[in-house]
Amino acid sequence: MKTILVLTDFTLKDDHAAHYALKLAQQLKANVLLCNVYPEMSTDMASGKPVFINEMYDNLETQSKNDLSELAGRLKKQLAKVTDTWFKPEITQYSKGGSLTGAINELVAGRNILMAVIAMHSADDFFTFFNIDHASEIIEKANCPVLVLPYQLPFLGFNKIAFASDLDHHNMNILKSLYGLSKHFDAEILITHVGVTPLGRVSEAYIIKQCLQDELTGTKPPKIQYRSIQNKNVVEGLDWLAEHTDIDLMVLVHRKRNIFQKLFKRSITKKLASHRIKPMLVFPGHHKNESLPLF
DSSP, X not given: OOEEXXXXXXXXXXXHHHHHHHHHHHHHTOEEEEEEEEOOOOHHXXXXXXXXXXXXHHHHHHHHHHHHHHHHHHHHHHHHTSOTTSOOOOEEEEEEESOHHHHHHHHHHHSOEEEEEEEOOOTTOTTOSSSHXXXXXXXXXXXXXXXXXXXXXXXXXXXXEEEEOOOOXXXXXXXXXXXXXXXXXXXXXEXXXXXXXXXXXXXXXXXXXXXXXXXXXXXXXOOEEEEEEEOSOHHHHHHHHHXXXXXXXXXXXXXXXXXXXXXXXXXXXXXXXXXXXXXXXXXXXXXXXXXXXXX
């Protein structure tokens, strides 16, 4: 069964993300899996740990399970208000100590995970285990698309989806997956390229033709357009797009970078995530075509 993975550390922002994910799951006819990962005791500590350390980690596990049950209960109450004509997702929970991305990829490998949903936290959220550093780690290492949500943004569906592409041929496979998502909302996909010089009409026509072939053909033509944004700074170009057009979802592909790039320059994806005003769906750049979600 298709499943949306919701990562939570039980903050208000995470609570909002869980309720947003529930409404999205209803639309996609997918189940919801609530997940909390808490710090795990290292092997060195386990060999000679005092009793109070042992109790502390036992308490973390107990608290995690209790808080997940409470969150699941609130979501089920919300579902109880929904009319019978709407799809009602099954809500389950998963609690584990250890690596956050390790737990995510373990779930992705064993279940039909469409995406992981996270709330965007700021560096000011000092006391949360799931802060901006963990959000960046998830974007960097998760083997599934990651939906990053701004706080308090209501779920109103997606009428226009902007797909920010470098026009690499691998992105066409991601577009086919994204097209499956768009059909649930009858949404328009706006393929967007930011560059110093705009592409000519011939290039634009070729891109549209590539996007309309194979799986994208049918009795009802897909709503796909192309837009070139002239800007030497990709982040500024996409920010302009988010602020001056009526898009409801920004989609990007996260490319892994080498050690020197990591030392001297933050990725475009992470720069956008740090001040995003629209939901942002990030596909992993290291995907295999057979691992792309079928929405």
